[in-house]
Structures are given as C-alpha cells and as structure tokens.
Amino acid sequence: MVPKRDDVRPPPGPVGAAGSHDEPATLHDTHVVLLDGDRVLLRPLKAADAALYPDFLNDVTTDDLRLRFFAPMRALSPEMVDKLTHYDPAHAMAFIAIEENSGRMLGVVRLHDDNSGKNGEFAILVRSQLKGHGLGWMLMKHMIAYAKEKGLENVRGQVLAENSTMLTMCAELGFHVADDPDEKGVRLVTLPLAEVPALVH
Numbered sequence: 001m002v003p004k005r006d007d008v009r010p011p012p013g014p015v016g017a018a019g020s021h022d023e024p025a026t027l028h029d030t031h032v033v034l035l036d037g038d039r040v041l042l043r044p045l046k047a048a049d050a051a052l053y054p055d056f057l058n059d060v061t062t063d064d065l066r067l068r069f070f071a072p073m074r075a076l077s078p079e080m081v082d083k084l085t086h087y088d089p090a091h092a093m094a095f096i097a098i099e100e101n102s103g104r105m106l107g108v109v110r111l112h113d114d115n116s117g118k119n120g121e122f123a124i125l126v127r128s129q130l131k132g133h134g135l136g137w138m139l140m141k142h143m144i145a146y147a148k149e150k151g152l153e154n155v156r157g158q159v160l161a162e163n164s165t166m167l168t169m170c171a172e173l174g175f176h177v178a179d180d181p182d183e184k185g186v187r188l189v190t191l192p193l194a195e196v197p198a199l200v201h
C-alpha cells in the first residue's frame with residue numbers, strides 16, 4: 001500500500017534533503033509560458049490535487065485515456081485518481097501543470113523508479129483541447145530534468161505504435177525508440193540521461 005502523504009518532497013537520499021542546497025530545483029515551483037502565451041505553473045503533484053482531477057478529466061477524450069493507459073476506458077474511477085495522487089516520493093514523482101489564470105489542471109507527468117532504482121518509467125497526459133500548445137514538451141523536459149537531478153541512469157516509457165505525436169516528441173527529445181519485444185503494437189522509448197545536458201529547461 002502506497003503511504004498517503006501531502007508532502008511529496010523526497011526524503012534525504014541521492015537527491016538531497018528537503019530544504020537543503022542540493023534539493024532538485026525541479027521540485028520548486030516552476031513558471032513556464034506555452035506557445036499561446038498561457039502562463040503555467042509546474043510543481044510536484046499533491047494529494048489535495050485529486051480535487052482538480054474531475055474538471056481535468058472532463059476534458060480528456062476516451063481516446064487520449066486509451067493512449068495513456070493502454071486500455072479502453074470511459075473515465076477514471078475515484079479510486080484510480082486516489083492512487084495516482086498518493087505516491088511514495090522515495091520511488092516516484094509526479095508533476096502537475098496548472099493554468100495560472102484559472103487554477104485549472106492542464107496536465108500531469110509521472111516517473112516511477114524501477115526495482116533497480118536506476119531507471120524511471122514515465123507516463124504523461126495533457127488536457128485534450130490543449131494538445132499542440134507545447135505543454136507536453138515542457139512537462140517532459142521538466143520530468144527529464146528531475147530524473148537527471150535525481151541521478152537516474154535512464155528514463156523509459158511505453159508508447160503505442162500509433163501514437164505518432166508522442167513518438168515524434170520523444171525522438172526530438174533524444175529518446176531511442178525500439179519495438180517492445182514483449183508487447184505487439186508497443187514501442188519502448190529510452191533516454192540515457194548521460195546523453196542529456198544538465199540543464200534542459
């Protein structure tokens with residue numbers, strides 16, 4: 001059972017203690033501007049953000065849910081939202097994007113360590129009507145910068161072969177793309193963080 005915590009800052013470890021000088025900069029509030037000039041706050045996802053999910057999910061199509069979760073689904077259950085918003089910050093991190101004008105949730109990216117603790121597996125979802133405004137790119141770069149600061153070796157993800165937007169974006173971000181030998185119709189994308197400059201913002 002993943003412990004419920006409001007504070008998602010990681011404990012002391014490779015990424016440094018909360019408040020210490022070596023805490024990853026990506027854990028602080030980060031302000032970005034989308035291609036349309038919309039101002040967006042990126043910060044770690046908190047348990048209280050579950051309240052923002054219903055409005056967010058109202059604007060996520062069933063097709064985008066399928067691209068994200070690899071299964072047909074009309075909606076996310078409250079239990080699923082609860083699980084997504086309660087994670088162990090020692091082994092996982094999630095960043096939420098919030099529109100500064102309205103306080104609306106615009107997207108989320110997450111990164112879960114594998115058993116070795118050397119690699120992180122990401123997943124990302126952006127409000128469907130906002131696709132193409134540059135938010136996915138910014139969330140990915142923020143997550144990659146966090147992974148780099150944390151000292152992970154690789155960021156990995158599974159992407160449906162039909163998901164050309166995501167595969168193109170991953171290739172542009174430097175990911176290596178290969179067929180998943182275990183799952184037909186799925187691509188594995190891998191970014192060796194040694195190939196990424198320290199500052200990707």
Ligand SMILES: CC(C)(COP(=O)(O)OP(=O)(O)OC[C@H]1O[C@@H](n2cnc3c(N)ncnc32)[C@H](O)[C@@H]1OP(=O)(O)O)[C@@H](O)C(=O)NCCC(=O)NCCS
Nearest residue numbers: 064067068123124125126131132133134135136137168169
């Ligand atoms: C895939 C997804 C995350 C992309 O997010 P998005 O906000 O629509 O993407 P962006 O607008 O940031 O990027 C779209 C395009 O702009 C490019 N781009 C955006 N900002 C850029 C920048 N600053 N510099 C260079 N290129 C940029 C991207 O590479 C991409 O290029 P392309 O059109 O040439 O392929 C989003 O469509 C989504 O949530 N899909 C459903 C869920 C999903 O598929 N998740 C992935 C599997 S986990």
